Amino acid sequence: MAETSITITQPDDWHVHLRDGAMLEQVAGFTARQFGRAIIMPNLTPPVTTVAAAAAYRDRILAATSDYPEFKPLMTAYLTDSIAVDEIHRGFVEGVFTAAKLYPAGATTNSDAGVTDVKKIYPVLEAMQNIGMPLLVHGEVVSNEIDIFDREAVFIERIMQPLLNDMPELKVVFEHITTKDAAEFVAAEGDNIAATITVHHLQINRNDMLVGGIKPHLYCLPVAKRELHRQALRAAATSESGKFFLGTDTAPHAIGAKESACGCAGIFSAPHALENYVQVFEEENALDQFEAFASLNGPAFYGLPVNNKTITLEKQAQQVPVQIGEDDLAISPYRAGETLAWKLVTG
Ligand code: NCD
Ligand code: ZN
Numbered sequence: 001m002a003e004t005s006i007t008i009t010q011p012d013d014w015h016v017h018l019r020d021g022a023m024l025e026q027v028a029g030f031t032a033r034q035f036g037r038a039i040i041m042p043n044l045t046p047p048v049t050t051v052a053a054a055a056a057y058r059d060r061i062l063a064a065t066s067d068y069p070e071f072k073p074l075m076t077a078y079l080t081d082s083i084a085v086d087e088i089h090r091g092f093v094e095g096v097f098t099a100a101k102l103y104p105a106g107a108t109t110n111s112d113a114g115v116t117d118v119k120k121i122y123p124v125l126e127a128m129q130n131i132g133m134p135l136l137v138h139g140e141v142v143s144n145e146i147d148i149f150d151r152e153a154v155f156i157e158r159i160m161q162p163l164l165n166d167m168p169e170l171k172v173v174f175e176h177i178t179t180k181d182a183a184e185f186v187a188a189e190g191d192n193i194a195a196t197i198t199v200h201h202l203q204i205n206r207n208d209m210l211v212g213g214i215k216p217h218l219y220c221l222p223v224a225k226r227e228l229h230r231q232a233l234r235a236a237a238t239s240e241s242g243k244f245f246l247g248t249d250t251a252p253h254a255i256g257a258k259e260s261a262c263g264c265a266g267i268f269s270a271p272h273a274l275e276n277y278v279q280v281f282e283e284e285n286a287l288d289q290f291e292a293f294a295s296l297n298g299p300a301f302y303g304l305p306v307n308n309k310t311i312t313l314e315k316q317a318q319q320v321p322v323q324i325g326e327d328d329l330a331i332s333p334y335r336a337g338e339t340l341a342w343k344l345v346t347g
Pocket of ligand 2: 015
């Protein structure tokens with residue numbers, strides 16, 4: 001018999017862009033309403049490269065989520081070529097930085113200050129390996145000669161594998177994986193390697209983005225791939241492996257910045273993240289695996305306790321708003337105007 005309700009330990013979102021200022025105020029509640037904790041991406045302008053900047057940003061997030069006092073933002077450091085080992089080390093020891101994020105320079109939104117050659121930050125990575133601090137990786141090469149659809153697979157061979165050969169104990173989260181290659185790579189590595197999977201990469205392939213007219217609101221990085229990759233991600237997320245966990249990569253951009261001659265990458269999936277994820281697990285006949293993916297595997301990897309609360313989702317149709325916010329803050333949410341099968345009823 002089909003399930004009509006599911007109650008699980010409250011989930012966490014292990015990859016979130018909350019932005020800053022008025023946009024932060026507008027979007028933060030959507031994440032805090034559903035999740036106990038969220039890993040906050042540091043790609044602000046300027047990026048979050050110091051302990052002081054991360055602590056101040058954390059305070060702004062807490063102020064923006066005061067309706068949800070139990071919500072806990074987990075901060076990350078933005079790695080640059082010149083970042084000091086001491087800063088990363090101190091931030092982790094003081095409990096301000098939960099992890100550090102590696103953006104290859106130029107790979108995505110606000111990544112210009114990112115790392116130009118991973119070898120340049122080897123002293124930082126060695127320190128992270130020693131203290132058990134997770135490295136979160138945007139896994140795409142940026143070389144012009146590499147096709148955008150191949151950039152993740154080439155990253156594994158050119159950067160990820162050599163890095164792990166040099167630092168076999170480093171804890172690494174391969175963020176927002178989009179390919180069969182990445183899912184297989186992560187599954188085959190040791191327990192120190194895990195991956196987040198977004199809901200949109202479980203639901204859309206590149207046809208959804210490009211057939212019948214370009215859909216700028218489905219454009220994100222890493223870009224959605226062909227169907228066989230989506231199927232591999234669905235298999236990984238619903239598998240019994242503890243290496244895969246929830247990370248929405250919700251990344252709001254104003255409608256004007258998306259519907260543009262040079263549209264920004266990023267999908268604002270926060271408002272109905274859990275409803276969309278649970279639908280995927282239902283379609284895969286894997287509702288029994290949903291709690292592990294959403295609520296257990298992430299804390300286990302990060303060495304944190306699971307959340308105390310539970311949340312309940314019910315089979316109940318609801319419509320996604322066509323737009324959230326007004327004027328410069330107007331955003332088109334993921335699956336705008338569509339009807340969803342599930343609804344979060346508590347939490
Ligand atoms: C993110 C953003 O807008 O900050 N965009 C995206 O498409 N995911 C950056 C990122 O995570 O790549
Ligand atoms: Zn991201």
